[in-house]
Amino acid sequence: MADSSWIAVDAMGGDEGLAVMLAGVARARHQFEEMKFLLVGDEAAIRDGLKRHPNLSQNAEIVHAPDVISGDEKAGQALRRAKTTSMGVAIDCVKQGRAAAAVSAGNTGALMAMAKLALRTMPGIDRPALAALLPTLGENDLVMLDLGANTEVETKNLVQFAVMGAAYARVTMDLESPRVALLNIGSEDQKGTEEIRDAAAVLRNASHLPMTFTGFVEGDRLSRGAHDVVVCDGFSGNIALKTAEGTARFVADLLKRAFTSSIRSKIGFLISRPATQLLRDRLDPNNHNGAVFLGLNGLVLKSHGGANELGVATAIGVAAKMVRADLTRRIAEDLRNFERQAA
Template sequence: MPDSSRIAVDAMGGDEGLEVMLAGVARARRRFEGMKFILVGNEPAIRDGLKTHPNLTAHSEIVHAPDVVGSSDKPSQAIRRAKSTSMGVAIDMVKQGRAGAAVSSGNTGALMAMAKLALRTMPGIDRPALAAMLPTLGDNDVVVLDLGANTECDARNLVQFAVMGAAYARTTMDLASPRVALLNIGTEDQKGTDIIRDAAATLRAADHLPLDFTGFVEGDRLSRGDVDVIVCDGFSGNIALKTAEGTARFVADLLRRAFQSSTRSKLGFLISRPATDLLRHHLDPNNHNGAVFLGLNGLVVKSHGGANELGVATAIGHAAKMVRDSLTEKIIADLANVRAAA
């Protein structure tokens, strides 16, 4: 059994460097007092960085890894160096059972390849999927998968993603029967590709699953809160995610320009400051950071490469909650029920 109290952190991954990674870990430690960490990377550099985080030192173990996976490295290149890189060693901590989850802000393709090779896929899963939670206007966030791990999927893959996404929603949002929909170009039954329609037919007939399949959802409804889980292939999902992130930045920049356009606008900003602060919090991707590879025999969380201290802490927090709530075991149990029903 993995050590559920420890999170392995690739301290060298990400665009912002070791300093931001350690600051994020320290922030997560303050939020989750019982959590411990395995910091993987260049040991002398990590020890030097911990001097500014004395509260973290007593709760962290350092595991030396001399190499780092670069942002431009191909997955095949990263795999060959897995045993010497901070990313590969962090994943190996999960494989060995020394950590309950691994968190990295590094190269997504390399992380996926190394995690799949080291941890293998669960029985009943053909391909792992990358899942994340996006903000909505509803009471809960929405789980979206796949976000880029699989650019091409068949109907069987989409059904498996739906099962895993529903288990993720039940774990993270405490929902008994999450509402699940397939991303499509229309809501009518005849819309979409044969693959999407075949997956829909299977999910409609799967009344033994702990989910409520609601049909199709279009891209303009991603953030409305109408459903709890949105399922798609990785090509469509990645475009949807980047579009949502770009729109959020566009709205924030537009508001900033508007409020700086005149003295009257600046006065209006001061009056509306509480509302704009709430909007900024809701749109800030660092408050929703952390995507998980579902379908592996172990938890690996991908933090955004450009995440700040808050974003790193948020990703670690997601990892801690999934470990605590036994997400992997719940997915395995759901898949066993699917096979039994079939």
């Protein structure tokens, strides 16, 4: 059994480098004082970086890994170097029970391939899914999956994603019966592919599960707050996620341009600063960082490659909350209940 007080961090992954990764871990340490960290990567570089974070040094161990997976490295090539890379060794810490979760900001394809090979899928799961939290206008964020792990899916995959997503929503947002919807091109029953329509039929009859199936949702309604979990294939989900992130950056840049266009605009900005700051915080991906591969026999989280110190801390915080709530066990229980009812 994994030690629930330890999280393995790929200290060498990510676009911003070791310094940002360590700063993010140190920040997370202040929020989750019971957690300890295995910092995986070049031992000499990590030891030198820890000089800036003496408090973290007391609650961390260094696990040496001489190699790093590059951002453009193919998954097949990465797999062959899993035993010597910071990403592969961090995942192996989960497999060996040294850590309860692994966090990396490195190559997503390589992380998925390594995690699936090392940890394998849970009983009842055919394919793992990448899930993340998206901001909404409602009281809670939105759990969305799959976000890129599976470009093509079958009906059973969508149903399994729904079960895992609902469990994730209950853990992260403390919801008793999350509202689950399928992403579709229309809300009518006859819309969408055969796989989506068949999955909807199965979920409508899954009243024994701790979720409420709400039907189909279109892409323009994702941020309205009417759903807690949205399920889709990885191709559609990744496009939806990237579109949402691009729109957020567009809005932020548009506001910046508008408020600096004239003296009157600058005065208006000073007056409206509290509101614009709230908007900036809601749209900042660093406040919603941390996507998890659901369906594996262990927890592996993906941080944005370009995440700053706050973003890294947010991703580690998501991992800590899932470790606390024993998410893997709760997903397994829901799957067993679903299979018993189906039988």
